[in-house]
Amino acid sequence: MLTDAMEIVWQRPSSLTPALTHYCPGCGHGIINRLVGEVIDELGIRETTIGVASVGCSVFAYNYFDCDFAEAAHGRAPAMATGIKRVRPDRTVFTYQGDGDLASIGTAEIVHAAARGENITVIFVNNAVYGMTGGQMAPTSLPGMKTTSSPFGRDVHRAGFPIRMSEMLATLDGTSYIVRRSTHDPGNVNKTKKAIKTAFQTQINGLGFSLVEILSACPVNWNLTAEEALHYVEEKLVPYYPLGDLKVAETVKNMSVR
């Protein structure tokens, strides 16, 4: 019971539902869900936002956000979001996708949504592994990384090399804001939130395609403790997937923010 003497210092963003998440201990999705929720709150767009969830650990995102949501087929979230945004340009439309979804089965959809400069926002969570199906090799799994489908470590001669999606997408003229951030420590979490906010503002200002790639820990499928997994992000993922702004269009740099 809140009394006059008490003050709320921390609470769930109103853009998130009270549902318990299915995320494993130490998983980065919970942090990222919260950051997106906080940004939607701060921008005051909960009622005018439509989310598109994907397949993988992000499959239940629609349960956790208190806004209208669609659940897309595997990899097709950018196409579904395109359909929604084209008929409702007055709404804020974002997808929430993992690396298996976006960088493997859905490469065509993300590349072409980006190339068209669709005025949508993509939250791209990269944990270098297929989480939901139990830790198989993802297109983003590091060379030598042991997964259930690369039990001897990813052999690049047989399984090819990881894809740096943000670098690839940043080469497309249609993109306006492409950045990579991480969630392995509080400072980076704060930077991630700022980037998510800029991405949404890019869309609200009608400036085109925005994507925030977020490096995120998956301790269960990496066979690490939660703390070890954060170190793994910092020491292994960040060197391969450098943090930073891959593309910030002049229009985004100069946009007025609310």
Next chain:
Amino acid sequence: MTKELWKGNEAVAEAAVRAGLHAYFGYPITPQTELLEYLAKRMVELDRVFLQAESELAAINMVYGAGSTGARAMTSSSSPGVSLMQEGISYIVASGVPCVLVDMMRGGPGLGNIAPSQADYFQLVKGGGHGDYHPLVLAPASVQEAVDLTYEAFDLAMKYRSVVIIAADGAIGQMMEPVELPPMRDIEPKDQGWELGGAIGRDRRIITSIGLEPAELEQINLTVQARQALMQAAEVRYVERWTDDADLVVVAFGTAARVAQSAVREMRERGLKVGLFRPISLWPFPTEQLAQIAKKVKRFLVVEMNAGQMVEDVRLAVGSEPSVAFFGKMGGLVPMPEEILERIEALELVPVGS
């Protein structure tokens, strides 16, 4: 109203526009490409949504998104493209999202060719994707009928929250015929209580096809089945000609029925009791109506531009007693009336009065 000469693909596109088409997403494939090209111009002129997708996979998922907002959305393709769309169709049906799909069928399997075919019967009628479902499938036999069914398809999609498929073929898409186009409709979107549009002053809504708990997924299935039951009760469509006194009834749909009709008419002129039964709704199939005919008629000839895919449904309808013969052409060949005549002659009917 005066009739105008229209190419099938363009007439279907204009019918969709006049039915209130809000958003079209498509990918080029012969023999339906003129439909996409026509809308590329027309939709932009009308300040509506036209988008050429990167693939049929993307096109159907864009339709899924647009349809999720309650907008009248459509895509069109031809057989190999429709194979790619099957994933999306399964999701769309499970989510109860209305949309229209036009299939101008071509020869298969594989890359096949660009000639007219009816070999998509199974993939359209039997639920070509995973899971238990049937879309509403309507098969026109002329450009005019393609126009009329397309015009109506959007209302049916909304009514049943289902995918409605116009199952035509390359012949109907490519040929020109005189048609009377319906009037332009002004569609005022009305909230039905399920569409996504932003949770302004209401609880959030979710469009999804997932039901992780088996009991939950059973409910999704029961809802799909209930919608289908309504379609089965109200949307069976067919045309019967000369079946009252027939000794033999030819069963055919779409272009094959058009050809068969010439052969049947010729037989009637020769005094032979041959009738024609043309299903318009391939799903729901006019099972009861064929069963009624089978009480009197003991011989059927199914004519299709495939290897006999509809024969299974005809056999199920007429039971085991009547004989069910089949004549078909594959590979994009269209049967000639004379060929059908020969088949009927081979069944040795006795002329009237002999």
